Amino acid sequence: MTASLRPRVMGIVNVTPDSFSDGGRFLDPRQGFEHARRLIAQGADILDIGGESTRPGAAPVSAEDEAARVLPLIEAIRAVSDIPISIDTMKPAVARAAVQAGATIWNDVAALRFSPDAPEVAADLGCEVVLMHMLGQPGNMQDEPRYDDVAAEVEAFLLARAAAAMAAGVAREKIWLDPGIGFGKTLAHNLALLAALPRFVALGYPILLGASRKRFIAGVDPSADQATDRLGGSLAAHLAGAAAGVAAVRVHDARETVQALDVWAAIQAAAGTTVS
Numbered sequence: 001m002t003a004s005l006r007p008r009v010m011g012i013v014n015v016t017p018d019s020f021s022d023g024g025r026f027l028d029p030r031q032g033f034e035h036a037r038r039l040i041a042q043g044a045d046i047l048d049i050g051g052e053s054t055r056p057g058a059a060p061v062s063a064e065d066e067a068a069r070v071l072p073l074i075e076a077i078r079a080v081s082d083i084p085i086s087i088d089t090m091k092p093a094v095a096r097a098a099v100q101a102g103a104t105i106w107n108d109v110a111a112l113r114f115s116p117d118a119p120e121v122a123a124d125l126g127c128e129v130v131l132m133h134m135l136g137q138p139g140n141m142q143d144e145p146r147y148d149d150v151a152a153e154v155e156a157f158l159l160a161r162a163a164a165a166m167a168a169g170v171a172r173e174k175i176w177l178d179p180g181i182g183f184g185k186t187l188a189h190n191l192a193l194l195a196a197l198p199r200f201v202a203l204g205y206p207i208l209l210g211a212s213r214k215r216f217i218a219g220v221d222p223s224a225d226q227a228t229d230r231l232g233g234s235l236a237a238h239l240a241g242a243a244a245g246v247a248a249v250r251v252h253d254a255r256e257t258v259q260a261l262d263v264w265a266a267i268q269a270a271a272g273t274t275v276s
């Protein structure tokens with residue numbers, strides 16, 4: 001009822017053996033499909049399908065293997081639902097195959113940097129593109145990350161990547177930006193970026209925020225050493241995103257996030273009303 005007032009919820013389906021919080025649970029296409037249907041039933045507005053873990057130390061996956069993981073699932077979902085699907089990949093070939101199979105968003109944690117032809121492929125596909133900030137590469141991004149001003153540097157990076165995408169022919173209205181929580185950031189960096197979300201929203205691009213189950217939450221609550229013990233912190237970060245005006249949040253726990261955002265939106269809708 002209040003979906004238009006709140007960020008959209010992007011449900012995560014990691015078809016990988018080694019994702020940090022749910023690795024291996026959905027590697028089997030049937031399990032991935034059941035999880036996708038569960039997320040849709042829980043109110044997810046978008047599904048983000050990923051075939052390669054982006055966490056530090058994750059095993060690299062060939063384009064062929066990554067495509068073999070994600071394409072059957074995208075096709076199966078598209079056969080039963082028209083829900084928007086994003087493909088979480090750094091490889092243009094996988095993005096192209098996924099869009100041909102029915103994905104409508106290319107979610108690239110590398111912001112079209114890791115392949116020389118990525119910006120041109122994104123323009124050719126004509127799909128929406130998420131450009132996310134990552135410091136360096138997944139393998140070394142957490143090796144003592146340093147910034148002079150993390151919010152300013154992430155902003156400059158995102159604007160430069162948006163300019164590169166537009167120079168290659170990607171339409172401005174197709175571009176999303178994402179500060180990349182956990183991708184080459186300390187606890188302090190992540191908290192500073194979350195506090196600076198209004199600054200990113202003010203850039204005039206839809207902002208995607210992915211804080212779900214991430215390690216920074218354990219930095220605030222050391223008892224949450226298991227990724228699945230971080231729902232409260234995930235909801236807190238995504239509510240901060242809603243208050244800042246982000247366009248979507250990327251989550252593992254769709255039902256709880258939808259409920260939290262709907263209550264938040266209902267409170268916003270009640271603001272300024274006189275109730276007798």
Ligand SMILES: Nc1nc2ncc(COP(=O)(O)OP(=O)(O)O)nc2c(=O)[nH]1
Pocket residue numbers: 012014016018019020021050052053054055088107108109130132178180181208209210211250
């Ligand atoms: N745009 C965007 N994409 C992302 N993809 C993966 C992860 C990492 O989370 P997860 O998919 O749960 O883990 P893994 O990469 O290990 O599969 N985080 C983001 C994010 O914050 N933003």
